[in-house]
Amino acid sequence: MTETDTPKSARKPRWTPLEMGLFTVVSLFLIIIVILMVLFATQSNEICTTADCTHSASRLIQNMDASVDPCDNFYQYACGGWLKKNVIPETSSRYGVYDILNSNLEVILKGVLEKKVDKEAAAFTKAKTLYNSCINEKLIEQKGGRPLFDMLPDIFDWPIAVDNWETVYGKTWRLEDVLARLNWKYATDVLVSFIVDNDDRDSTSHIIYFDQQTTFGLWSKDHYTCKGRYAKACEVYEQFMFDLAKLIRTDRGLKFNEAEIKAEVKRVVDLEKDIINATDPPEFRRDPMFLYNRIELGTLNRIFSFEIDSQRFNWSYFTAKIMDNVNIKVPESEKIINYSPRYYGKLKNVLAKYTKRDLQNYVVWRFLMKMVRALSRAYRNTRNYFLQVQSGATSEDTVWRRCALLVNRNLDNAVGRLYVQEAFSDNSKQLMEELIKDIREVFISNLNDLSWMDEKTKKAAEEKARAIRQRIGYSEDIMNDEYLNNEYKDLNFSAEEYFKNILHSMEHWTKKDLQKLREKVNKNKWSIGAAVINAFYSANSNEIVFPAGILQPPFFSKGQPKSLNYGGIGMVIGHEIVHGFDDIGRSYDKDGKLKVWWTPGSTKKFLDLSRCIANQYSRFSWDLADGLHLNGDITLNENIADNGGIRLAYQAYKKFVKRNGEELPLPGIDLSHDQLFFLNFAQIWCESYRPEQAINSIEMDVHSPMLFRVLGSLQNFPEFAKAFNCKKSSNMVSDNVCRVW
Structure with a gap:
């Protein structure tokens, strides 16, 4: 065989298996290094561009x-x-990220409440009816103050704004009757706060709480000094009451004595100042152990009673006047919680300085303060300058915003359902968990x-932390039409009766709360609606809540x-x-x-x-x-x-x-x-x-x-x-x- 006949492959130098193996390993190593270098270089320059x-x-x-x-x-x-x-809107006293989110949420609520649907659950129809009654400004203007005049006799009227009060109402007037009716029918607590809520020591049961008055016309005790930075607030507060009394009397066709009305207004403010000064300061009320004073109802009569024009306040009678409306009998031996024994002790001396006319003027005034916003513009205007001085806001919210918020407060589950369907993704739940x-x-x-x-x-x-229950987004119950319809079955609104709708809703929800007294606590029930930009912790339920809105x-x-x-x-x-x-x-x-x-x-x-x-x-x-x-x-x-x-x-x-x-x-x-x-x-x-x-x-x-x-x-x-x-x-x-x- 000649050299030229030798195959080419036979003329290459041969590698041993060991050499081949080393070559393969080194090659793979170099390839991996290059890949890693490329990946590192790529990642170091990469940004998120979604x-x-x-x-x-x-x-x-x-x-x-x-x-x-x-x-x-x-x-x-x-x-x-x-x-x-970001400039603070004229309608606001403060403005932040929360407010922007709330504003956007209100736009969504406006859309779902104004959307016309051929066939829908009764709960949604009721929500939209309440909304439509609220935005019907023309009809509200036509009614003026008449809706208010029609119901005032139900709470013995307002002495400042009616003639012959002593003759017509004075002989039958009793403080317990007025306070009880304002509580159960008009959701207004004055002088005495009466609440049915979870028992702090037994979170499975409900109990009656008696507390001090918690809300006032002016916003703090310091305001009632009426000095320095607070002088203007006191001035416009009295002017607000004076203007409202004048407007009511004028619309009722009654004469108006400016000096007499101003004197009565001054008495009301003095009374409120004495009441707020009798309340315990916030720092004193931070320890729930200290607040929890469990006694029998009859003990209130023996220890904390007071008199108005020689009429002794009867706690048992007052309680019965409230609870009889939900067919619940409360005996003298009923265990109740007195959150404010010091306040009730001071109240005796405070009220001794005032007449029943003064008290009637005050308790009805506290109701009127919040109700004027449901009347015509003339009535709302009596309040607007007062709010401006208190908060700095210079104008009202637009009507549709006020109305969307109103419906969300009163029918939160129906509105929550509409909001969830419109704007919430269930994909959020897993990530939140x-x-x-x-x-x-x-x-x-x-x-x-x-x-x-x-x-x-x-x-x-650790046991408590592990036991904290979580609620995310919304209750599954609200996705059920039958559940919603049943929840609102006793609510009935008219598109032509905005003021009456508000009163009806107040009575409905207050009675629902009162009816819980003999019921076990339902720990599966959500306490807040879905269309809310906030989050909550409930100590009595040991749960955290994150509504869909946030x-x-x-x-x-x-x-x-x-x-x-x-x-x-x-x-x-x-x-x-x-x-x-x-x-x-x-x-x-x-x-x-x-x-x-x-x-x-x-x-x-x-x-x-x-x-x-x-x-x-x-x-x-x-x-x-x-x-x-x-x-x-x-x-x-x-x-x-x-x-x-x-x-x-x-x-x-x-x-x-x-x-x-x-x-x-x-x-x-x-x-x-x-x-x-x-x-x-x-x-x-x-x-x-x-x-x-x-x-x-x-x-x-x-x-x-x-x-x-x-x-x-x-x-x-x-x-x-x-x-x-x-x-x-x-x-x-x-x-x-x-x-x-």
Whole structure:
């Protein structure tokens, strides 16, 4: 065989099997390295470009003010853009993200309530009938004050606005009769609050509560000093009552003596001032154990009775006048809860200074204050300037907005069904369940790290946390036409009788509450409708509720980054869970019963840590509110929930990242997802206040103003400073970090 006959393959050098194996391994290794390098290079440059991500980035950028140092004032950094571009509407005293969401919700409600359907459940027809009666301004104007005149004799009329009151009504007048009828028929509690609700010590049963008067014409005790910043409010309050009395007398064709009416108005305001000064301050009413005074009904007659013009007030008679309307007999031996023994003790001396005419003028006035808004414009105008001075708002809401809200309050399940069908995706439920599970588990795991709580209390706290029930979106019951029709079977509205519709609804729902006295508590029933932009914790039920209305951006969206979900609705979830363990919620056990389940040692340490938060927030002052300081005691439970909520949500998010990896960056915003978590948290609280409302919020609201909800929570959370590389000298870094949960 010659060389030229040798095959080409035989002329190649041969590799041994070992060499071939090494070559294969090295080749595969190099290929893998190249692939990983390509993937790394691709991922390092990749951003999230979904519609949800681009919308989220745009919103975050527009609302923030990047020129502000986040370590100096994170609220201004997060909300500066929002505050600059959003003007408070003339109809509002404050305006924030919640208000924008509510405004959008009202548009949806308007659409579903005005939509004509050939055939629909009776419940929806009733909701639309109530709405149509409310927006029928022409007919309301034609009726003027007549609907009010027709019903006033049912509650012994208003002495200021009727002649010969002493002759016509005086001899038959009895305070118990007036107060009872205002309660059961007109949903108005004056002097005495009478409520049937869950028994704090037995969450399966209902019981009668007697309490102090809780609402007044002016908004705080300080207003009734009528000095300084409150002088104008007192002046327009009296003018409101005077103008209404004048209008009623004029429309009734009665003569008008200005001096006499002004004198009677002054007596009414003096009486209300004495009543509010007899009430216990909010700080005194924060301990549910202290409030729970269980006694027999007959004991009220023996210890807390008082006289009006020699007529002795009989608590048993008063109770019977209310409960007879739902066919329930209440004996002298009935166990009741007296929430306000100190108030009732003082009321005796207060009322001794006034006549039955004074009392009648006052109790009917408290009813008229809220009812003028259901009358013609002339009647509403008597109230508008008063509201303007109180809140700073300069005009009424549009009619359709008022009417949509009215129907949602009165037929919340029917409206909730319409809202859910129009605007809510059930896909949200599963993701919410996962968020709640994550945040609940973080709370439970954190218990092990609490050095101030002993093991016995930790174990009970874990049992309570695991027992918290969750409600997401809406009750399945409202998707059933038969259920809705049955719920509203006793409600009947007329499209031509708006004022009467309101009265009818008041009576209906009050009676429904009273009828619960002999019934077991239905723990499966939702306590709130679906079309609500809010979230709730119920201590007596040990449950957290997230209506469909709040499950939307910026709080929540299935498509937006998880950092935003945890910083938004996640913080809200944590907030509501912590409410079960704040200075009020901690008094209730896993079954919602008022019970001592803490050891004395853990209680003392909890109170010491809570005092740190109360003192910290009390040091905040607000220029917009004339430099007033916050009341850290009144806002304590909400501040505890805010501080605990942000911590739980952030820790839960970090665990999510550990399980699933880092999220892709958002387009156009050079912030890490840790930073985006805090940014979205702050932006859900963006809000502007009028100066009048800024003062009111400090004096009355159990929540801190939005600015301080953000600053206080983040100053107490070192992970925030770490995320933004804040120096120890920064304003957002506290020298004395307060922490409970």
